[in-house]
Amino acid sequence: MTEQHFIPKAHSNAVESGKVTWESPSNIALVKYWGKKKDQIPENPSISFTLNNCKTITTLGFSKKASTSNFEFEIFLDGEKKDDFKPKIQIFFERVEVYLPFLKEYKFRIETENTFPHSSGIASSASGMSALALCLMSLKKMLNPEMPNDYFYQKASFLARLGSGSACRSIEGDLIVWGHSKAIEGSSDLFGLKYPYKVHENFKAYQDTILLVDKGEKQVSSTVGHNLMHNHPYAKNRFQQAHNHLEKLKPILELGDLDAFIALIESEALTLHAMMMTSNPYFILMKPNTLEIINKIWKFRQETGLHISFTLDAGANVHVLYPKNEASQILEFIKNELVVYCQNGHYICDQIGMGAKKID
Template sequence: MAESWVIMVTAQTPTNIAVIKYWGKRDEKLILPVNDSISVTLDPVHLCTTTTVAVSPSFAQDRMWLNGKEISLSGGRYQNCLREIRARACDVEDKERGIKISKKDWEKLHVHIASYNNFPTAAGLASSAAGFACLVFALAKLMNAKEDHSELSAIARQGSGSACRSLFGGFVKWKMGKVEDGSDSLAVQVVDEKHWDDLVIIIAVVSSRQKETSSTTGMRETVETSLLLQHRAKEIVPKRIVQMEESIKNRNFASFAHLTCADSNQFHAVCMDTCPPIFYMNDTSHRIISCVEKWNRSVGTPQVAYTFDAGPNAVLIAHNRKAAAQLLQKLLFYFPPNSDTELNSYVLGDKSILKDAGIEDLKDVEALPPPPEIKDAPRYKGDVSYFICTRPGRGPVLLSDESQALLSPETGLPK
């Protein structure tokens, strides 16, 4: 049965967090931004998407499963990515199995896609960035597209803007580009993940009762109504991009932290300047900022930078392991877990930071002294859902071990 074969590729792609923010499109369809942005890629060990793409002449249509549940591919964003990758497909030959797909066959063949996030999709941790990057990367490998990561990033961008920055590890710049077709709006690597490897990242996933404005809707409304956004995009961000690249290349943490915090705050400022105003940060977010600002000021040089995306979660970038351990102590002081929560499920990711902080169990959390830089420090039990300790990480990789595939090699359906 020549028609029963399945060819599969499995890839793993990191998520990323912007340190100079992307907010506002100049072209909604092509997803072209109003300014450059810069992000740090997060270690895929702790936060990543794994995607298996499969092709078979037996597939009757393109199908996709996200975290085990079938979802529709009819949305324009998926269609853009599928179309663009198919247009770049090349000959594929599996001599061992006697399978040959020629360039033009790809237009007729259907694909199955299964994608899985190793972190909660709803937690507001840029799952769509990792997801579209992984989809495009995996499809490109499956279809033997010859494009490099930057060229692929311009395709991932059409799925989700920030996805283009997940095609590289380390620090990544999304150049807004100039041309109308968007072909020069793509990601380039600033430095790889080894360049500045003493940074530690702690994410505070903040409990929220509020339903948030989606970033797509939010940025459209900001573009349409904020009188500050264009000034930010045209006058402020271009200078910050230059300064941020310098800070990263020189590992200048003071400058990096200043720019990261200022740009996060300015992004939330233009959200507030939107009509109606958009509030992504809540009181807990504000308290985390206050904790970091007061500590940084008391030390005299920044120990930690904070940045917030379109939600209340804090992403905290510590200068080094020592600062990260101290930060975690302060965070656990202010935001202890609910009494029914185990420490093990409250601090996720790289648990060695917890060890460095000298915290082994909930009793250690209860015994933490109040940070000396704040008087009458209250404790906000339950206001943080959990923490994730991680670091800057690598870009997309192929997983050659078939046991990690999410689709069955026989049926091409989810395992």
């Protein structure tokens, strides 16, 4: 399949104005994507848990306009106009116009809100761009009502990727693969794919408690970080490692091997940050409290035998992952021992979710 698959024919309906709302979740990668080619194509495959509670809610208002010479839109975050978001949306619209030729025919009002702190290492760009892509696809479906549902979600993932790479993994749940891998039939660099193989009960309703170590703006944007992989001395080995890890994860997920799962995802998290620390220029996104939390988790796991683990995104916050049947003991430990390392004691209890939802 190529990009041509997503270039539409002329639409059959006329729509003057309207409004549509979608909520779309963030996701947390287990095998990490770090490094990209042109047009948001990943250098290596990744797989993620779709979250349930950490989400963006976006309402897209649209009305026909007389001139079709340019894009016209306004953006509001939590009710406040955000002109500083406009350049990113402008770039997104330019990238997707060939796939959504109606974009210049409408004036848009984009109203969005997050259930979690913006730019804090939780993937707000993933949930935000996927929610916007779904809103635009809803308008596309109004113009072409015969569009099949499978194509709707696949194209929404394809479009979301052009806004933010990891956004293509936020459309559906509960496990999503993005990036071509010989190990995953149907996997593609162009969109996220619902994991097609057997998953053991151990990984159903898996828990993710997100410890907000630092809720401020990141020192280095993900875009800059990805670009630093182009001449990275360890890039080739890292990309191969991700392929190998995704292949190893298949039997782990099928057999429910929690110990092997923990070893693999923690290695992935630390490798991601090792790539940042060995790039040129180098940078460190972990904070002292990030390391305190990691060491506490290791000690508690060794002492109790419970299947608590961590992963990290490109930031200081810690995602504490654990099976639902061990939740009561582990959550007690988190509250008693780990929350003290969070900024203002803030943390979010989340779990695996099943993807985005349209709100009527």
